[in-house]
Amino acid sequence: GAVVSQHPSWVICKSGTSVKIECRSLDFQATTMFWYRQFPKQSLMLMATSNEGSKATYEQGVEKDKFLINHASLTLSTLTVTSAHPEDSSFYICSARDNYGGTYEQYFGPGTRLTVT
Amino acid sequence: KNQVEQSPQSLIILEGKNCTLQCNYTVSPFSNLRWYKQDTGRGPVSLTIMTFSENTKSNGRYTATLDADTKQSSLHITASQLSDSASYICVVSQARGKLQFGAGTQVVVTP
Numbered sequence: 001g002a003v004v005s006q007h008p009s010w011v012i013c014k015s016g017t018s019v020k021i022e023c024r025s026l027d028f029q030a031t032t033m034f035w036y037r038q039f040p041k042q043s044l045m046l047m048a049t050s051n052e053g054s055k056a057t058y059e060q061g062v063e064k065d066k067f068l069i070n071h072a073s074l075t076l077s078t079l080t081v082t083s084a085h086p087e088d089s090s091f092y093i094c095s096a097r098d099n100y101g102g103t104y105e106q107y108f109g110p111g112t113r114l115t116v117t
Numbered sequence: 118k119n120q121v122e123q124s125p126q127s128l129i130i131l132e133g134k135n136c137t138l139q140c141n142y143t144v145s146p147f148s149n150l151r152w153y154k155q156d157t158g159r160g161p162v163s164l165t166i167m168t169f170s171e172n173t174k175s176n177g178r179y180t181a182t183l184d185a186d187t188k189q190s191s192l193h194i195t196a197s198q199l200s201d202s203a204s205y206i207c208v209v210s211q212a213r214g215k216l217q218f219g220a221g222t223q224v225v226v227t228p
Binding site: 006034046095106110113 | 153158159160161162163166206215216218219220221223
């Protein structure tokens with residue numbers, strides 16, 4: 001199956017700093033990538049949808065100036081958490097959608113654990 | 118209100134036993150229904166995908182069923198193993214639309 005990677009797998013940062021998380025589709029081109037946040041014992045919550053070469057679409061309640069998304073190529077999307085606070089500590093998961101061939105299958109990355117101290 | 122409801126919220130089963138997880142949904146229009154396994158601290162991994170016309174699909178010891186008329190699905194785990202301990206998430210997809218996630222069922226398999 002298709003492989004999606006995330007980097008880093010975990011990160012600890014101090015309050016007020018910014019953190020960048022990368023999401024890559026390794027063996028397919030992903031026109032669309034999604035960013036999710038997952039709190040303990042809860043399911044995934046969609047934060048934003050990004051299409052290559054255009055601005056991301058954010059879900060209601062997600063601050064676009066705080067969670068900066070860049071999808072500059074068909075294989076890479078980045079999520080930058082700006083001025084991180086402890087409440088931003090969470091598990092961030094990306095997924096990449098294979099829009100070619102009509103499958104529209106989404107493949108999930110392994111996730112990034114962010115801890116803000 | 119969540120459009121995808123899963124039950125039970127959690128369950129504990131003995132190694133070697135079978136179990137069945139339930140998923141009810143109200144998502145419409147419906148494209149497909151997926152079951153994912155998510156190990157702690159990892160991303161979800163797809164187990165099965167079923168379209169409207171499919172009633173059942175198997176992946177090893179995992180068998181999913183779908184009744185599109187009643188909008189119900191189940192995931193049956195046969196001869197459970199310790200490695201089956203995970204969260205199992207039911208996800209319903211609308212045509213080219215975003216995924217609707219259930220809250221998941223936490224399965225713990227004990228020796």
